[in-house]
Amino acid sequence: KEKAYVKAWGAFQYGDKKPVLEKRLLKTSAIECQAATGPTQKRRGEALAVVLQLRIKEELVEDFLKVMTACVMASRSEPGCLRYDMLRDTEDPCKFVTYEVFATQEAWENHREQPHVKDWGAFQYGPEKPVLSKSLTKATPLPLPSRGPSSARAM
Numbered sequence: 001k002e003k004a005y006v007k008a009w010g011a012f013q014y015g016d017k018k019p020v021l022e023k024r025l026l027k028t029s030a031i032e033c034q035a036a037t038g039p040t041q042k043r044r045g046e047a048l049a050v051v052l053q054l055r056i057k058e059e060l061v062e063d064f065l066k067v068m069t070a071c072v073m074a075s076r077s078e079p080g081c082l083r084y085d086m087l088r089d090t091e092d093p094c095k096f097v098t099y100e101v102f103a104t105q106e107a108w109e110n111h112r113e114q115p116h117v118k119d120w121g122a123f124q125y126g127p128e129k130p131v132l133s134k135s136l137t138k139a140t141p142l143p144l145p146s147r148g149p150s151s152a153r154a155m
Contacts, residue, residue, distance in 0.1 A: 056094050
């Protein structure tokens, strides 16, 4: 908390104007899946990020992990999938977050038609109704500068 950027963020969010209307801290750990490979996105303005937050019935977590791991692995090899991460809450083992980034809206729409995504849909809407809560957010990734040697020293 002694870093300049942490102090600047604190001053901003807790300052006189109180600009942050809602904030939620998610403590997660990554679920190991094969590393994504492929071309990097050049035009970030076209990209689409999708954040899915889920709470799964405790007795169906292992089944969920099997279905979603297969979905993540297959999705990462799709054309236009730039990133696909799956995270598990460190305090509640039934809560999960996926973070997906697609090069374009069209790539995301194509992703939704893939067999592995249909398998996830069949599981999620199946007779056992494993999903207790779900939140989906679509966003445009911001073109922030990459962290180079000079910015690493400033932190």
